[in-house]
Amino acid sequence: MKKRASRQAPNTVEPGGPHVFSFAANGDGFLLDGKPFQIRSGELHPARIPVDYWRHRIQMAKAMGMNTIALYVMWNYHEPTEGTFDFHTDNRDIEAFIRLCQAESMWVLFRPGPYVCAEWDLGSIPCWLLRYPDIRLRTDRANDSRYMHAVERYIAELLPRVKPLMAESGGPILMIQIENEFGSFDSNQAYLEEIREIWIRGGIDGPFYTEDGLVQLQQSQSYVAGGAIALSNGNAAQIEAVRKAFPSVPAMAGEVYPGWLTHWGERAFQGTSVDLCATLDELMRKNLSFNLYVIHGGTSFGFYAGANVDADSGEYQPDITSYDYAAPVSEQGVATQRYMQYRSIIAGYLSTPLPPVPLPIDTLTAKDANGTRRLMPQRYASIWDNLPAALPSAQTTHPQPFEMYGQGFGFVLYRKRLGPYESGSLDIANVHDYATVFIGDQYAGGVSRARMPEERALPLNVVHRKRLALSGASSVQDDAQVLEILVEGMGRVNYGHSMIDRKGIVDPVVLHHASGAREVLTGWEVALLPMDESFVENLRPLCSNPDKAGLFFIATLSIDATGDVYFDMSEWTKGIVWVNGHNLGRYWNIGPQTRLYCPSPWLKPGDNTVLIFDQHQLEARAVGLASTLS
Known part of the structure; x- marks a missing residue:
């Protein structure tokens, strides 16, 4: 492809030493040290990439023609229990990741939420907030001070880590995003302004930006004063449209999608890929800023994959473990065919050659x-030989969700001794999210919230037997059987208005007797099985x-x-x-x-x-x- 260097923004300044990143006075783009600057960004999530591979993935983005890395910070990954933060272990050291970006001469778009979506459990909001029955998420202090107090504490932890890494302080961070796609959730500028003010009070006064779909932005006015606008599923035409609506505000394509997320039970991954050749060519030709979401997706290791609820059917749709996303750089860091196509398009507009594509990571012989x-x-x-002690009976009259017991992820066992009847059906219709049910040692069936038919009652055959007393006397004892429901919490909903998504048994369990009687079961034993590192080790x-x-x-x-x-x-x-x-x-x-x-x-x-x-x-x-x- 013929080079068209004259069309490329001339500013090639690299991070290192204080720089001024700002907006053109007429809103016509971005400036770095007073000169026009095109943001060519690729999204990477440190939480989804082993720390040993951080540099490799950054280099892969650079070799495709990017000059910037956008990254989400997953709040619940760093504050797993209330008030206890971890920004040091494994791939949680976001300061180290950002310094790696700078070492590779890459700028940074910092996206700390507090809500990020990202197909991540609860959109990265900590699930311990769900222990409050009436909690409201993503709202201002006037509507729920408990949520905003938690947000303020989280940002207070970020502030001293981020401030030295801002461009004006000699770091690589160009802009900080305020919340994420809020226009898809609500119309409440007071909430966005509160978040912006927390950063300002902490000593960082911008530059800020927001991210939203064009329609949602126009309907909800989900932007902040003095901030830039980034567009989800953005392209050159949408940037032009938003510039007409907000002529003094610079805009960029904040999320350009090379593919899409995948839920369990859907068709194969191959159906999710999008050809971005024409989109990228136009963005480069018009010297418009953009961010590929994602240039490399990585993996939602552990229990962090999120979920959706279909807006029309109400169907619960948990996300798969892989976050490959049909990204140009595959889950294992390989340059795909799309990668090479996009690299060629971008290189055609640059005046200097791109670095060589890094070698792929070695694989095991399969x-x-x-x-x-x-x-x-x-x-x-067996899980049954490794059950912890049951919770005190005062906590378990009625089965409660995980969050009410202080557990975030894994499994919970709900156990109940049954009374004297022979058969019936069990209704645990509102199980979140997958249950295996046992009567004594016998598997009675399973209930799945995902892809579940309308009929959710589980038939039971409960035989109430008599047995001799252990003393050998002629008297008899009731041998009532035990009902056990082992519930797996899958991903919490990460998008839309169904985010209050507690796990476990969230409604009463009802036994429908063969006689027609209906019995709400109470008096449960509950054992917590987080399946965390300590549990597995022991x-x-x-x-x-x-x-x-x-x-x-x-x-x-x-x-x-x-x-x-x-x-x-x-x-x-x-x-x-x-x-x-x-x-x-x-x-x-x-x-x-x-x-x-x-x-x-x-x-x-x-x-x-x-x-x-x-x-x-x-x-x-x-x-x-x-x-x-x-």
Whole structure:
């Protein structure tokens, strides 16, 4: 492609030393040290990328022609329990990530929320706020001071970390985004202004910007005074439209989508890719600023994948573990065909050559002499042999959501001793989000909030038996059976007006007797199973009842050298995989994702422990090794 350097903004200043980033007086673009500057940004999320790969992913963005990295900060990833912050461990050190951007001569767009969406659990708002029955999220102090107090504390933690990294202080941060796509949620400029004022009181007076769809922006006026406007699903035409509506405000395409998110049960990933060649060519030709959301998506490791609720049907739609997003840089950091196309288009408008594309990360050999390399796990432990003590009875008269017990993620077991009847049906219609139900040691069925039919009552066959007293006397005792409901909380809704999405059993459980009587069940025992690092490390390798679903399986992966690998879980049903204690995320046989990504740094030469918790399977199946997602 013929170079058209004259069309490119002439400012090629790199981060390092104080700089002034500002807006043109007529709103016609951005300025760096007084000269026109085109933002060419690619979005990366530190929380979705192993820290060892941060530099590689930044370099991949740079080699595609970007000069800026946009990043979300996931509030709940940094304040998992109220008042306890972590900006140091693993991939939570956002200061280190931003300094890496600067070391690679990349500018930064800082997107701290407090709400970010991002297909991340509760849009990154901490779930411990949901312990308040009447909490209101994403609103100003007058409407809910508890929420805004938490926001203020969060930003107070960010302020001393961010201030030295602003461009005016010699860092790479050009702008800070205020909230995210608020016009899709509400019309309340007082709330956006409160957030802006918190930053100003802390010593950072901008530059600020907001992000929203064009229609939502126009309807809700969701911008802040003196701030720029970024457009979701933006392009050159939308930038032109918003410039007419707000002629003194600079605008950019804040989220240009190369693909889209994927829910469990949907079609294969291949249907989500978007060809951005024409869009990027026009943005470059007109010297307009943009951000690719995402240039590399990474992985929602652990329990952090979010969910949606369909606006029309009300269907709950949890997100898959992979955040590949059909991005130009794949989940494992490989330059896709789209990457090479986009790189060529952008390079055609630049006066200096782009750096070479970084080499891909090594992968494990996924085949052996017999074909596909496979692991054969063995039974290791049972959830039923590893139950913690039940909560005090005062907390459990009625089943409550996870958040009311102080638990954010994982599973909760609700247990109830049944009375003297023979059969009926169990109504746990409002389970959030996936339950396996047992009568004694027998699996009675499952209930799923996602992709669930209208009929949600679970038929039960509860036989009330008599047995001899243990003393051997002729008297008899009632042998009432135990109902156990093991509930998995999947992703909390991260978008729209259904975000108050508590997990567990959120409504009373009702037993419909065969006689027609209706009984609300009370008097529950509750055991909390967060499935966190501590729980997994302390599993007792017992299996007293191998015929009761809820088993852990274990395998050893022996390797001479490390490399990225995917674990193919297509022969398993539903569960979680850990490798050397790292939670790779969920798998589910409804697809479309059947493989879980394990990055090389989580492996070691020699023996590696692969632990699987499957909610249904009693027998182990093979786990294949693969080099790609699909």
